[in-house]
Amino acid sequence: MSQKEIQQKFQQQMDEKELLNCMRCGFCLPSCPTYIESGQQETHSPRGRIALMKAVRDGIIEPDEDVEHSLNLCLGCRACEPVCPSGVKYGRLLEDARDIIQQHKPQSLPVKLMRRMVFKGLFPSQSRMRKAAGLLRFYQTSGLQTAARKTRMLKVLPSHLQLMEQALPKVPPQKKNRLKKYKAIGPVKKRVAFFSGCLMDTVFSSTNKATIQLLQLAGCDVIVPPIQTCCGALHGHSGEKDQAKQLAKRNIEAFEETDAEAIVMNAGGCGAFLSDYGHLLKDDPAFQKRSEAFSQKITDISTILVELKFHRHAPLALPEQVITYQDSCHLRNGMGVDKAPRVLMKAIEGVTLKEMKHADRCCGSAGIYNILQPKMSMQILDHKMMEANQTAATAIVTSNPGCQLQMAAGVKKSGHAHDMRAVHLADFLLEAVQYGKKASSS
Template sequence: MTGMEQSHGALAQRMKLTLDEEQLTNCMRCGFCQMACPTFLETGLEAASPRGRIALMKAVVDGIMEPDESFQSQMDLCLGCRACEPACPSDVKYGQLIEQTREAIVKEKKFSVPVKLVRKTFLQGIFPHKGRLKFMGKSLKFYQKSGLQKFARSSGAMKMFPEHLRQLEKVVPTVTGDGLTDLWKKAGFPLRTEKTSSGSDLLIIPAVGEKVSRVGMFRGCIMDVMFAETNVNTVRLLRQAGFEVAIPDSQVCCGALHAHASEMEDARDLAGQNLIAFKEAGVDYIVSNAGGCGALLKEYDHLMKDAADAGQQADARQFAGQLKDISELLQDIGRPLIPLEDKSDETAPVKVTYQDSCHLRNVMRVQGQPRELIHQMQGVSLCELQGSEVCCGSAGIYNMTQPQMSMDLLDHKMDHVKDTRAEVVITSNPGCLLQMKWGIERAGVQDHVEAVHLVDFLTERVRLYDKDQDD
């Protein structure tokens, strides 16, 4: 038996032990998932559809086929957008199956030394550590402000990188180097600090007016490095809607990037730390402003279902039940936001469109609330985007690992954006936001179209009171 055959045999055996057999057999092969699947729509291949991939998984588990390179390529081609799940009449948990398959593949795969180094550096060395994330933010700020960025572009140094990475570098936002708590303190906004039962800091930001409830702010890792001002605006909106906001200092990365990379044990370790941090905070709700993070946070109960500690399993179920997207809290639970009056009678309304975050729509099942909030703003006209439910091609790290498919999806998305004639593309996830900025750049429409996060769009258009004396 060759080394490759041994490797395939080991992977097949691991898949037999890992995959949920009930979910594998639940698929009725009806095909409803196909028209919801971006990779099937792009390729027209049965193997590139959810039911096709499930058939491949089952064939491996049943010993009918080997999990060879073509099998693994099809698993890698899946975006993990999970648009197939709402479309499935049998409620097949496809997301769990692809997650289990990829985890088995990663455990048996022999990565090259450079790939191992990159994975270890970012997944274990940076993202789980708040101090290192902050250093990364400061370093990115220095790169952007010191002239290094301008030199890298003008000298041709960027040509050492693949084309898709060069394009992505162009749309990385200007960072402050500070996170949410640093920016909040520098602004002089009201806050107080408490100690949790374990001795860690808990930042408490009071509601404006009468308190509706207490919400724990999940600040994220990428969000707090590259989109810290969006985090600040999230807290400002929550306060205005009547929420007292608690920010546990001991919270860590949600683990979504680790899950995307099939490093599930690392994701579970991070989840365990977050369960403790937010339990100690004593909150009624936990808020996310990033669809990708929110989806994993919402499924902490599934992620931790095999935890040895029954108490941890119970904490995970409670956490998942408390998790809400920012749009859910603002639209369904908090006091209504007060839109600023539109005094420009002679100016046509700003035309906007909304691109759904896949995980927000398909996992958290949130799609109406963002649109309702946009409709409430004065001087704004929302034009629905054809195919807004189809993935933009960001999908965590997908635009790095599958650049061609990612760009094909993005280019088609931008064709639909042009059809709306929108001036603003709104979305609710940092990965989607970067991807849409990238699409705007690729389409050459950056002079009259911009992409913004829903939170930042709302912040510019509602009445906010930030200082104690204004409350």
């Protein structure tokens, strides 16, 4: 498809009203990591990218490689949205622009095959995700990982991928079958459904297990629909919006059968996308109202635990330590959740929460951004670790698997693997419950 045809797609599909909402005031600039890290280049700011989108739509510039590079260099962290006085939905504009370019630009056969394998073959299929995680576990437990490191075979990989390999968590055994319903421990306060995700339910399945246990302890009957699938966030952010819509419909149908009061998730990136299904399917008459009803039920684990006053009743305690918290961008900027995780951490006896500077600024993970844009990602991570190290914390707590992997990589990269760790909030809270029970009974 020619650049002229891409421009026509911009005219047909981009929301002109939303583009015009940007007043070019610049309030977004101090919140944008790529604007800051690029030396304040306007084309790498939210208002600069909106200006590029509008210029393409109006035929002033062509959608060339420079425009595509500017859009791809964006983390999609949406930190610009809470500070925008006009309430511009920048994340939606970015997704639409990327989708148009991705679907209508020429691609080499290897790229087409790779995208098909990842977006249509791997993530939508939980059985394939389990197999992939099983292979990773075999690599870690069979001695292959040890041999690969000792023989320096991994040196053939780019440095950022070597770092990611070192930061990978120990993958748990992959179970095909599990319970579909979990009873509350004590009086039932709420009936909830749990969104297990794809990466969370394979590589981070122990965190999912911890999340379900916390919900049970908080007084929730928990339903886990077996036919749920990937949330579609990776697809939506990477120019595969049609596939994202198909996944959204499958999830809506799966969770409608539960009749739950809330749909609980423990991954900020998933949560923000799930809570935006209403917009994603707004033009589909069969799913318009259903998607809105679904999105209204999406709740983060920290929010529901605070709502049910879990932190006031559970015996939360740990050995004395200092921790810090790295906000999940999409949890904070997409769902508006920032206080609840901090309330829970502050309630743990023996734990001191010390805020790092710019805890709300993206860590550089952003889905697969750290793989596709390694230079900018590592630059952001280096600055993030400088701020984390200044807190002298022994744990960096976060609420998203991508953030956890990125911060684990940062801990390795900064030479603090011996005295610092990256941990998910759910795992940290369950540790506090288990330690608190032992302490109270001794």
